[in-house]
Amino acid sequence: MDSLQFDVLREIGNIGAGNATTALSQLLHSTKIDMKVPNVELLDFQDLADMIGGAENLIVGILLTLEGEIDGMMMFMMEKESAHHVINILMNRDLEDFESFTEMDLSALNEIGNIIAGAYLSSISTLTNMLITSSVPYMAIDMAGAILSVPAIEFGKVGDKALVIKTQIVEDDIEVSGYFVLIPTLESYSKIMASLGL
Structure with missing residues (x-):
């Protein structure tokens, strides 16, 4: 991948993360949400866990298959504490017990992941003029290493890198970090570039 292609992927990441943050802001009915400039990187699968605090860090991961x-x-990932903050904002509560999620919390997290991923994929679809849909989201709360092993095993045979977009959302004094991990097949990368004339 040359620098121009990476710049295009970075821009797609910026637009996608911006649209996803807007969707989240609307979902949370908050005018106080601000988004920092996303950080976009192309990382080896083996480095993904380090990006989110290490292989043993407990995270919420929402995985969708692209179709x-x-x-x-x-995949959209948040550290466990960030996920609790988002739920607090959504439910308009001030809960400080971050040990466990209720069934309602889990349902809300799944829907948040669905909406964010939908907004992100919609922006890619619009930019490339390609039809991109996704499966029903699958959510897991586990150590980062365990969650990230799923795409690594599935797509390690067709590539060894993933596009990672780190976005930080600020609501009042609370900063929440979310990570989008986009792993198209090599053929799909080529299709995206071809659709943009590269």
């Missing part, structure tokens, strides 16, 4: 004209996977 349509693009094949691959997309």
